[in-house]
Amino acid sequence: MAVTDPAVGASAPDFRTRLQHWIPKIVLSPSLAMIFVFVYGFIAFTVYLSFTDSRMLPSFGWVGWENYSKLWRLSHWEISLINMAIFAGLYIVVCTAIGLMLAIFLDQKIRGEGVLRPLYLYPMALSFIVTGTAWKWFLDPGIGLENVMHTWGWTSFSFDWIKNRDFAIYTVVLAAVWQTSGFVMAMFLAGLRGIDNEILKAAQMDGASNWNLYRRIIIPQLRPAFLSAFVILAHLAIKTFDLVIALTGGGPGRATELPATFMYSYTFTRNQMGIGAASAVIMLMTIAAIMIPYLYAELREKK
Amino acid sequence: MAVASSDTAIRTGRIARTFIYLVLLLFALFYMLPLYVMLINSVKPLSEITGGGMMNLPDIWTLEPWRKAWSEAQIGVQPTGLKPYFWNSIQMVVPAVAISTILGALNGYVLTKWRFKGDTILFGLMLFACFIPFQIVLIPMARVLGVLGLAGSTWGLVLVHLVYGIGFTTLYFRNYYAVFPTELVRAAQIDGAGFFQIFWRILLPSSGPIAVVSVIWQFTNIWNDFLFGASFAAGDGAPMTVALNNLVQSSTGVKEYNVHFAGAILAATPTLLVYIVAGRYFVRGLMAGSVKG
Structure with a gap:
């Protein structure tokens, strides 16, 4: 697999040949250096900070696991983890369900598919700040949907989730699903278009119903698309930050705090950098647990 | 990988097709709604918005909010707009x-x-x-x-x-x-x-x-x-x-x-x-x- 030596001058490599040998590595090295310093070096630094007494600024007094034990006793952190579980679970399931349904429906020789597809997809091009601004207003009971229903004569209509501690996290799910479900649709649609029609025709000859065709033949073949969708949605969920900032600001109260907003406020506004670093490490571990097996499998297969 | 290749060989009946079109259109509305609301309300005077009627077309059309957002709104210390x-x-x-x-x-x-x-x-x-x-x-x-x-x-x-x-x-x-x-x-x-x-x-x-x-x-x-x-x-x-x-x-x-x-x-x-x-x-x-x- 390694082709390092050009065919010329194999016996006595002159300067030019040796240079040719090194150029690829020299070209790659600035990127690698940046990645090693700014990614892995920084990760090491943050991990180290999570064991120190850093508060407003990094400091290097070793405190062992104290930050972690403090972190796990904080109700604020507990809330953000529970919210993450609700948010990530619903977000992944609903996006996948809507994405799969729309893809299957769009795959039925639909007239106007060329118009519908971009309509479903465009939210993905927007910033979460824009999405959050739009939904925040749309869901506001005073001027948004509730108000519209009242002026249309449905005076008992009530929809105040965004102001309600128990329901606010579901509005974050709603906005996030709005933003990403079209993209999941595109992934499934690509998978559906790759399915061999001959098998389907043969099964149809045998009298299989559409329901059974999908359940037994088509959906099982979409396994790679399911896996990709899961990995992408899971990592987006854990990274979700801007959407919460723009939509609810973490409120009402702490009702929509997520680990990402927790880390930000502990590190930069509450001057508890050690605890902030510890929470970032836990976020990284969670993503690594999902990504490393996935990347390992992807890169291995290519050999 | 190409999105626009062959359609499925699945055949659907008329009722099923009507249902499918209905769902697809409903979702199109869902995806368009926030953009529509933003666009329509960005060309209304403020009084029309606070008075309710988020979904209505403006009574008075105005580009003033756009001008204000671009060059006048207070963001930093100075009212520079965006x-x-x-x-x-x-x-x-x-x-x-x-x-x-x-x-x-x-x-x-x-x-x-x-x-x-x-x-x-x-x-x-x-x-x-x-x-x-x-x-x-x-x-x-x-x-x-x-x-x-x-x-x-x-x-x-x-x-x-x-x-x-x-x-x-x-x-x-x-x-x-x-x-x-x-x-x-x-x-x-x-x-x-x-x-x-x-x-x-x-x-x-x-x-x-x-x-x-x-x-x-x-x-x-x-x-x-x-x-x-x-x-x-x-x-x-x-x-x-x-x-x-x-x-x-x-x-x-x-x-x-x-x-x-x-x-x-x-x-x-x-x-x-x-x-x-x-x-x-x-x-x-x-x-x-x-x-x-």
Whole structure:
């Protein structure tokens, strides 16, 4: 697999040949250096900070696991983890369900598919700040949907989730699903278009119903698309930050705090950098647990 | 991978088809609704909005909110509108996208045509870097930018986006060049062509499609970034997303919703334009990160 030596001058490599040998590595090295310093070096630094007494600024007094034990006793952190579980679970399931349904429906020789597809997809091009601004207003009971229903004569209509501690996290799910479900649709649609029609025709000859065709033949073949969708949605969920900032600001109260907003406020506004670093490490571990097996499998297969 | 290939062989009845069209249209409405609400309310006077009637067309059409959002609204200390922050974002996006795409192309070339022992592991390390939660690098990054004298500046953000974008651009070019015939490269080598000559003459001329993907991906990601902008450039050097958030969240005075919406659309316009012009590639790009090329 390694082709390092050009065919010329194999016996006595002159300067030019040796240079040719090194150029690829020299070209790659600035990127690698940046990645090693700014990614892995920084990760090491943050991990180290999570064991120190850093508060407003990094400091290097070793405190062992104290930050972690403090972190796990904080109700604020507990809330953000529970919210993450609700948010990530619903977000992944609903996006996948809507994405799969729309893809299957769009795959039925639909007239106007060329118009519908971009309509479903465009939210993905927007910033979460824009999405959050739009939904925040749309869901506001005073001027948004509730108000519209009242002026249309449905005076008992009530929809105040965004102001309600128990329901606010579901509005974050709603906005996030709005933003990403079209993209999941595109992934499934690509998978559906790759399915061999001959098998389907043969099964149809045998009298299989559409329901059974999908359940037994088509959906099982979409396994790679399911896996990709899961990995992408899971990592987006854990990274979700801007959407919460723009939509609810973490409120009402702490009702929509997520680990990402927790880390930000502990590190930069509450001057508890050690605890902030510890929470970032836990976020990284969670993503690594999902990504490393996935990347390992992807890169291995290519050999 | 191509989205527009053959349709399914599944046949559906009339009732089922009506139902399918109905669902598809309902979802189209769902996706369009927030944009419609933003657009329609950005051309209304404030009094019409606070009086209710979010879904109604304006009684009086006005572009005043747009003018205000662009050049008058109070965001920083001065009532400058979003204009200077828009240019901040442009100044940040253009070099970051250009440099990361060029480096990605070279990296992809090395990793596929000049392979060496351990290159897959190195690539894996680069790829994993794309997916880290950026919280893990915020603290040291803030320190380093401070030491380099880049804190609060556009160039600092260019550096940040360059570093955390290389993994993706490398991924795109690597997957693309992997299926490029290696025999052509070998033949050119035997003819005495060097590393850069081969890249310039043989690979680059056929790299158009993947370069478009890389540019679109990087452009949307960097333009839409909020976390880095808010952490490292909160003042006058802030990018558009941060400025928009400041505008919308500002608690002083009356909440001018129409101005907020005009601002939100202004912030969304560049990525929407890119999406409209090259949406097909955008989809392909989004998927190149997940589905093997």
